[in-house]
Amino acid sequence: MWTVILLTISNIFMTFAWYGHLKYRSKPLALVILASWGIAFFEYCFQVPANRIGYGEFNGAQLKPIQEIITLAVFSVFSILYLKEPFRWNYAVGFAMIAVAVFVIFHKW
Numbered sequence: 001m002w003t004v005i006l007l008t009i010s011n012i013f014m015t016f017a018w019y020g021h022l023k024y025r026s027k028p029l030a031l032v033i034l035a036s037w038g039i040a041f042f043e044y045c046f047q048v049p050a051n052r053i054g055y056g057e058f059n060g061a062q063l064k065p066i067q068e069i070i071t072l073a074v075f076s077v078f079s080i081l082y083l084k085e086p087f088r089w090n091y092a093v094g095f096a097m098i099a100v101a102v103f104v105i106f107h108k109w
Contacts, residue, residue, distance in 0.1 A: 002050070002053050002054075003050050003051075003053050003054030003057065003058070003063075003066070004066065004070070005050075006046045006047070006049055006050030006053065007046070007047065007050045007054075007066065007067050007070050008070050008074065009046045010043045010044070010045075010046035010047035010050060011043075011067070011070050011071050011074040011075075012074055012078075013039055013040070013042045013043035013046065014039075014040060014043040014047075014071075015071075015074050015075055015078045016039050016078075017036040017037075017039035017040040017043060018036065019075075019078065019079075019083070020036075020039070020082070021035065021036060022083060023082070023083070051063055054066070061105060062105060062106060065101065065102040065105050065106075066102070068098065068102075069098065069099060069102055072095050072098060076091070076095070
């Protein structure tokens with residue numbers, strides 16, 4: 001569970017680092033790069049421990065899809081609440097397909 005919690009926190013930071021500056025398009029590019037880099041530092045402070053803790057309970061091929069599902073969930077909320085973008089039906093279908101892929105990876109065949 002710690003892995004999922006830490007990855008969620010890291011993804012919140014990373015989403016702001018990668019996409020938060022889109023609301024500030026008039027700011028100089030060098031400034032937003034530096035700000036994004038500063039935010040990304042905190043992402044790594046949660047992501048590295050998450051993967052260290054999780055590796056062993058999960059293998060690398062399982063850790064990555066966990067992170068991707070969390071990323072999609074965090075970004076969906078971010079795009080709706082922060083960027084004020086609509087969530088369309090085709091996004092939900094695409095995300096569901098990715099969730100099916102995660103199921104295939106985790107299922108004991």
